[in-house]
Amino acid sequence: MRVLLVGAGGVGTAITRIAARRPFFEHMTVADYDRGRAERAVAALGDRGERFDAVRLDASDPVAVRAALDEHRCDVLLNATDPRFVMPLFEAALARGTHYLDMAMSLSRPHPSRPYEECGVKLGDAQFDRAPEWEAAGRLALVGMGVEPGLSDVFARYASDELFDEIEEIGIRDGADLTVEGYDFAPSFSIWTTIEECLNPPVVYEEGRGWFTTAPFSDPEVFDFPGGIGPVECVNVEHEEVLLVPRWLKAGRVTFKYGLGDEFIGVLRTLHKLGLDRTEPVPVKSGAGSALVSPRDVVAACLPDPAGLGERMHGKTCAGTWVKGSKDGQPREVYLHHVVDNQWSMREYGSQAVVWQTAVNPVAALELIAGGLWGGSGVLGPEAMPPRPFLDLLTEYGAPWGIREQ
């Protein structure tokens, strides 16, 4: 297997560190808009970097991406960029006949007149529209294969296969107790993506009703996270699992709630109120003239790079899938979870917990594809794959998962 990894940010860099310890692939080309960033990721691998090289690549340029796939003779494109670049990378892989993996899906657009009640264009719609072409090409686009979406979907499939006869609700729940020394406010994950997720209308699935949306930050609940994290207030957020799970699994209801906490919700509400969440460029004075900049990019530029915060970060992050239903005629409720301690991920990999937890999953998925345990063709979510080999491999990677009966 020869991989084109696009994006050498926090997650991309962690992918190289995890993959470097696994023998399943032949070569990985690390591509980034900023060539220096790709080079630094490869250089940091030291002796383990022999199978890697670094190149400059503009992910928004389909011609350049196709040329890179050809030049490096790749059979899979692993997309570790932000969600704006999903479609050009996905299309380039289809055009060159390679497999494709990503960790976030094509972007949604709110319903034009009833944004907080009905879906407009849903997350992943643009990708699923192209499923027939992927099937015809006999190639696999494995979409949403990070931790959430990704591992959370594998958990859902595992619960559906082995733990439940009937499922009332599948609720992804994400929470952390991470703090960053020396900063008033320092998100542990891309602020661009967090704004996108949290300010878009959250989507909910109900059997019979289908997908619908609500106002941002709706339906707050306090969820008790394992690993010593404890209770965190979670709210509805737009997320891929809600769109993926019902395509393969039967459940009365599917939700995603994110443990944002009051402070983060306040920040996001304020950014929205001031129009600073917008991506459309505004004219601003720059030097002697004027420049067009996206307000959301300016917000990101003012905050520390989350990938560089690992040394000052303390605490744990938890991703997981809460499932409620019945087994053998008895009610059952479980939380399948994956906890990463920042201290551990920094010590073992030099990557902070949130990016490491995202990065480990696509590497494990590639290993299963390389070994033939996962496969197929078309545009498929993680819940379309057999869950057991993945969960076992995760434990082998040193990142065991857990189950809590509620």
Place this chain on the structure above:
Amino acid sequence: MRVLLVGAGGVGTAITRIAARRPFFEHMTVADYDRGRAERAVAALGDRGERFDAVRLDASDPVAVRAALDEHRCDVLLNATDPRFVMPLFEAALARGTHYLDMAMSLSRPHPSRPYEECGVKLGDAQFDRAPEWEAAGRLALVGMGVEPGLSDVFARYASDELFDEIEEIGIRDGADLTVEGYDFAPSFSIWTTIEECLNPPVVYEEGRGWFTTAPFSDPEVFDFPGGIGPVECVNVEHEEVLLVPRWLKAGRVTFKYGLGDEFIGVLRTLHKLGLDRTEPVPVKSGAGSALVSPRDVVAACLPDPAGLGERMHGKTCAGTWVKGSKDGQPREVYLHHVVDNQWSMREYGSQAVVWQTAVNPVAALELIAGGLWGGSGVLGPEAMPPRPFLDLLTEYGAPWGIREQ
């Protein structure tokens, strides 16, 4: 009198409209970085615009400002720009031997090690340092001559002269009940200046102790504003009056509190937390390259121009000076105030209430200087001038002030 008005934003434009109705001056040159803005201000005067012309001028370029003063044979420079341009304009006027008026003073810099306890460089320090040169030149720099500072200082002097024998505290209190239709959040005054005022350490004066600072938003109190505005929560804010009043008047304590309200305080706290209040440029992607932009400028660019909100604005704004002390051996407490109804200022002048209320004061001051009722040389605050003629003239301008015994 020939005036160079620098700045044709909301306040500058309102100045032209107010001045156009008064015969006291011979000519006013309206200068702005954006020539079109200056031209629109003059064009809007219609038949009343004969004494005005519009030019382009970069307020940060002292050579250009001196040349404009010469070319238009001005004997006074009226500064209606934001506080960044105080010093170059003040220096240019001194260099050309003209009088100078502004509505905000040279900027402060926090104390390097104890910012919330001690003053560093204070508001106006850079201007007062140049007082000997202004005195030697026999020219007047009348600083802080808007509404606050400005009218508020005139009120303080009036109270000191006529209403009190001894003054315990002079507290400027500013509050409004303005709302803007169709916007979640739309400040009625320059956000750049509001951030500067509200996030700098507030300064307080106490007799014996002198000037000292506190943490932002300190010492909240609910103040009941007249004109139907009612109670508004006010907090300490850095403002010129606290630096001006004790230089000329005797008072036990001088404070400035601004009726920001919870929502605005929340917004300002969040901007600060995210570093979006900063003025130092950050690199941001722009088109194919990268641009250096000031985050605070981006915040301003995302919000509607406050000068253009008048049509959608409702309510009143109140500026005033609360004084507590004694007269003839009896305790006394008064609030001297000036209320402007947005509906009135829009109808009469096409200017929204907050900018109109700021603009009327320097025009009245110029009229008193032109008539010889106000004068002197050096760097002087409004409280250095006799208050009665000013207060009478304000009433003649159709903007009467009031007094409330507490």
